[in-house]
């Protein structure tokens with residue numbers, strides 16, 4: 001779908017090639033990560049909402065064997081490959097043990113009604129999680145007392161009739177099974193050039209049809225501010241994408257304001273100031289402008305493994321400090337889904353954001369080339385060497401605002 005004024009996808013062949021090469025060589029800088037079967041690699045408890053009811057959700061992250069798409073370069077903002085075994089298959093016993101330990105440790109303590117099972121890739125790809133583990137873990141999950149919904153993730157291309165039927169039958173009848181897909185952007189150029197998603201609109205439409213026929217809920221992740229877009233373009237794209245995802249039949253949409261992950265193209269651009277994170281006002285602008293009939297609209301984008309080094313924030317050039325207040329409002333929205341929570345928020349920085357949104361830039365094609373041409377692998381390596389553990393100072397309170405583990 002062509003919704004911007006960016007020309008034709010076929011005009012970006014050279015740029016896409018460069019983006020893929022960069023994404024791949026940056027990921028290759030990272031060695032594979034060692035993890036243990038005695039605990040999940042990450043977990044998170046937060047307030048959430050299922051069909052109008054405020055509930056506790058538990059996210060359990062299993063060792064990623066590495067998203068197959070990321071191993072070819074993959075999405076430009078994604079850092080999930082960083083925490084993976086880089087393609088070395090994780091055994092079913094390993095994944096099932098990690099999951100069982102997480103259940104034993106956190107379920108009784110937090111009484112979750114919603115379980116999100118992540119492995120930072122494609123849960124239903126047999127080359128990332130064994131088929132046996134996919135089924136056993138879902139069966140165990142649906143036996144948790146009071147559980148209402150289980151969410152897993154994959155790219156649209158992995159969804160087949162057989163797999164959807166098999167996984168649905170592994171989950172108890174009265175428990176919802178939901179599959180999240182990175183839809184990212186409705187515009188083909190933004191999705192497949194700026195994000196390098198590698199999926200067509202028809203891939204999603206085909207997957208949605210299968211999921212609907214098998215009583216599996218669908219969730220679209222919509223990216224706020226892919227690289228190379230201006231703030232205003234990013235806001236417009238996220239609004240249009242949310243409405244379009246709803247129109248083609250996604251049951252839910254989760255807005256993902258970009259976060260910064262090491263070894264990703266976005267991080268490399270960020271280190272040379274050729275990528276700027278979205279403002280928090282932009283998140284609110286999207287929330288306030290999507291169609292009323294988008295029933296299940298969430299704000300996500302922080303629960304990643306490895307954790308991001310930075311996330312959306314408002315800049316305070318003159319004075320003001322609204323970031324904590326807005327992240328807390330986002331947390332409240334997650335629990336109660338009431339947009340009114342954003343109504344009374346204000347700060348001096350809002351004027352600066354409005355001004356920033358009016359800034360104009362060169363054509364998208366020129367921007368991509370200019371920014372990529374300024375990157376060098378040596379400089380990025382040097383940046384990593386000097387700032388390996390660099391994390392923005394307020395990232396911790398952002399996590400706390402999401403009721404993250406303590």
Ligand code: SF4
Pocket residue numbers: 067068069070073074075078079080120121122155182
């Ligand atoms: S965003 Fe998803 S599909 Fe893209 S590289 Fe990351 S894990 Fe793979």
Ligand SMILES: [Zn+2]
Pocket residue numbers: 314315316320321322323346347348349350
């Ligand atoms: Zn402010």
